[in-house]
Amino acid sequence: MQSSFWLDKWKADQIGFHLPEAHPLLKKFYQQVFDGVQDVFVPLCGKSVDMSFLHAQQISVVGAELSPIAVADFFTEQFPGQEVSSQVLNGSSLAQPSSGLILQSSIDNLRLLIGDYFALEQSMLFSVSQSNEPFPVTGIYDRAALIALPDTVRSEYVKQLVKLIPAASMLLITLDYEQQAMNGPPFSVTQDEVEGLFEFANIKILSRKNIIDKEPRFKDKGLSAFYESVYHIRW
Secondary structure: OOHHHHHHHHHOOOOOOOOOOOOHHHHHHHHHHOOOOOEEEEEOOOOOOHHHHHHHOOOEEEEEEOOHHHHHHHHHHHOOOOOOEEEEEOOOOOOOOOOOOEEEEEEOOEEEEEOOHHHOOHHHHOEEOOOOOEEOOOEEEEOOOHHHOOHHHHHHHHHHHHHHOOOOEEEEEEEEOOHHHOOOOOOOOOHHHHHHHOOOOEEEEEEEEEOHHHOHHHHOOOOOOOEEEEEEEEO
């Protein structure tokens, strides 16, 4: 799946994956997963309201998003009228579409990096403590990243996560359904696949429910089961 697929989705405002409110499973489990975590990384973040929720809990947030439209919309919708600081991070390999530069936009302790997730560098995720000493991000929240990627890319996604965050506590939400009945995204990611992708980590499943009755658009496609699972993954 090419980057142009997602850039075109944002240009056409075809963002059915976007939720207008913070995900209820994030609200339910964030304290358990992010206990003692000061900073959370949100890959492929879009304009997710979940980032505002985490920010409101006094957690610093670093998001990564390909589309400049998504980032602009996020700050306009979540922080209307507030000044957003933007700067180009030079000397890096992360390419913002059309410019070849990383653009960092931030407000308070919430930063979004615009560019290709797979070209991110660990130093871009570092936060700065009150003593001005950099320290690494240790939390990861993934609601719509892994399930947005085809199976041929998911292992590379996980390898990049570990490269960026060598020690982490991760809250992962996946969907699991009969893939033959419907084309993704969102793609089906089974528990077996999660366990294979994160075989190096400690994995605890926190919840697994069939939510097909709450998802009429997927039920209309002929699906009888549409499982939503929540994992706490640590390495």
